[in-house]
Amino acid sequence: MTKQPKHKMLKAYIIEHIEDGSYPSQEAIPSENALCRQFNTSRVTVRKAIDALVMENYLYRLQGVGTFVQDKSLRLQQDTPNRIDIIFHDNNFLFSEFNSNIIQGAEKILQQSGLTLATYYAMNQVNNQYDKIQNAINEGAKGIILCGCLEDERETMLKAFTNAPIPIVCIDRYFESLPFDAVIGRDYEAGYEAGQIFAQKGYQHIGYYYPYAIESSVSKGRVEGLIAALKNHQIQIIEPCLIRHTKSTKHHMYDYHQISKDIQHYLQRHQDLDAVLTFNDITALLFYKEASRLDIRIPLDLALISFGDFYIDAIFEVGLTSFNQHPYKMGEEAAKIIINRLINPSNQTRKVIRIDYDLIKRNSCG
Structure with a gap:
């Protein structure tokens, strides 16, 4: 035995x-x-x-x-299951690798403490997201891991949950004015590293592209890091090339046909671009497509660096240089925060964990 x-x-x-x-x-x-x-x-x-x-x-x-x-x-009286709810803003299949790694990392840690993980998707609807948060509270979930929230910090309805009776941990988003614990990446440092690489390769006309309507803390960190690197190398900052948000509505946030059109117009307006840091690999894939239509060769005419290191990188004829964000680690750290909150509920100190990214160098940045 x-x-x-x-x-x-x-x-x-x-x-x-x-x-x-x-x-x-x-x-x-x-x-x-x-x-x-x-x-x-x-x-x-x-x-x-x-x-x-x-x-x-x-x-x-x-x-x-x-x-x-x-x-x-x-x-x-404790007859409710030891359930933690993980709520994703979107279930788009292109994000499935990122999301599934978060789930696996969180499950590994939670299971060690006898907790189960229930997964929910808000289907890119803000109201759905908040309904699911309220349902988790009403149904006796022990905690919530919230992945993604494309809302302006000043307007977000998350404010309504600042005194929630259960811990809420945000992944891949950070709200400066709200007290929620968070697990985020070192986005500023990654943006800076990308800028360093572009500068060292001699590129002078450098852009940043974020395809959505609401600039997130993640995007803000990346573009600010990129700008800092360019300034340190005395490279001119071309503000019109730094797309921090688009005019897309929340309803069409993930309309990739519209994003493709926006990227096409962006490339047509800035024909002297040497390099672009894109928000994620999906955006980079659309850059590949639109650049090809405009006879722009990657990386000979335009260098790309992106974020995600998703499986779709295998689609690219030229390997995509991309930051691996370690979503598995993000899931693990979020679960650890939840467990510590449940064990020590009186500890009110906010916890923000920052995960290092690893740049996977391929050929798209020249």
Whole structure:
């Protein structure tokens, strides 16, 4: 018979002592140090057992005081599943690789704490997104991971959830004025790195292209990093080439036929462009298509760097240079934040995790 891991043995021991009354309701259990000595084990092992029991409502913590046995009547009230809801703004198949990696990373961490993950899509409808947030709260979900929110920070209805009874963690978006925890990439640093590469290759007419109506924190960081690199290399900043948002409506946010037309007009207006940093690989793919129609050769006439490192990169005749954003890691970190919030709800310090990107160099940037 396989021997149980030590933290599971300790967990079973504590449950047994709760059930038989050795550890009475509302009384403190032995300290972590005392349990370490008793079981001849590390604090990591003891904490893992206690964290699991806090999640299952057998125990609760009072910061700076100790860990206590939850009253049986309160413990038995916990009949809702240990569910975390992950809500994506869009389920477009072109984003499926990015989204599925976030899901896999989050599931890995949540399962270790006995939590399940339920996935929902808002179908690019803002009202749907907020309905799903409210449903998660009403249905007793333990927390929410919110992936993407294409709204202006000053107008977003997320403000209505700043005092939500469950933790909300944003992925790939950051709201400066809102208190939500977030897992984001180092977008400024990536934009700067792209600008450095363009400058070192001698490009002088450099653009940035963001295809959507609302400029996000992600896009803002990238274009500001690009501008900083160009300034450091004394390259002229050509503002009309830096497309921070388009006139597309929210309803047509992912209308790729319209985005293609916009890119075609962009290329026609700026025929002296040497290089463009595009918001994501999907946008880069549309640049490939429209550049080909205009007899613009990539990278001979126009260099491209993008974000995502998606599977669609295999479609490109010239390999696309693209930043891998590590969505799996984003999912892991978001799940860790949720778990820590559930274990230590009194900790009000905002948590913002920034993930390093890796540039996968191929031929599209020359």
